[in-house]
């Protein structure tokens with residue numbers, strides 16, 4: 001194993017989670033412009049893509065899957081919604097005057113850790129509901145349509161599902177009086193977590209393997225094995241999954257590179273606009289919508305007939 005490979009395996013996750021969130025914390029606590037966080041986010045993506053090349057979990061997940069344009073669009077829309085959410089905080093506070101429950105006297109780090117812990121529960125709860133109820137699954141399925149995991153896939157969300165996430169997970173915190181500073185850091189931490197959770201990096205997690213909702217814990221959540229991936233719903237920690245009995249540390253069989261996706265929609269659309277309308281076309285439990293099935297062209301039919309003839313002529317006695 002090369003030195004670089006070792007650095008990535010052991011250093012990637014600590015640097016992304018502690019280093020980048022630490023840098024964001026410093027920017028926000030020192031009163032620098034929040035615009036620097038955008039630069040940090042670009043650094044996070046660059047590091048994730050570099051680490052995936054150096055120490056990939058599966059080589060196949062680094063191959064082009066023709067999903068980059070849609071995923072870039074998802075990343076832009078995701079972050080634009082995040083920013084809009086933060087900008088709306090003063091308006092929400094004005095509409096619902098805050099009653100001072102939030103412990104603003106705590107150090108900023110304490111407020112942030114509390115926000116992460118509470119939001120992790122809310123995200124996990126919405127996520128669990130999104131796998132349980134078909135109306136929500138239609139929206140969340142856009143995230144599960146991906147047939148590989150890599151840095152960009154964490155931000156692949158239907159905007160309606162992202163809005164639901166924000167309303168359930170962060171609105172209550174805002175109504176309790178969470179300051180804008182904490183909201184900005186929480187939003188940044190969620191983005192970094194989504195990148196780490198989905199990046200194709202063979203990180204050595206040691207004793208944290210079953211503590212954090214990343215790596216193999218999250219791979220199992222994305223398998224296309226019917227209901228077997230309906231577990232490990234957490235975003236940050238496995239804590240809430242353990243409490244709710246949905247924590248499965250080991251897959252029932254080894255996971256391969258081609259096990260990602262939705263079993264009943266093997267031809268998940270690759271275009272961003274198609275993914276936006278997907279929830280309104282897909283009917284859970286009724287198989288793949290015709291719209292996504294490969295077209296049966298005249299040339300395809302002729303080729304299939306030719307192949308069938310070939311097979312027949314190879315069967316002993318079939319020629320007679």
Ligand SMILES: [Zn+2]
Pocket residue numbers: 127131140144221
């Ligand atoms: Zn899910």
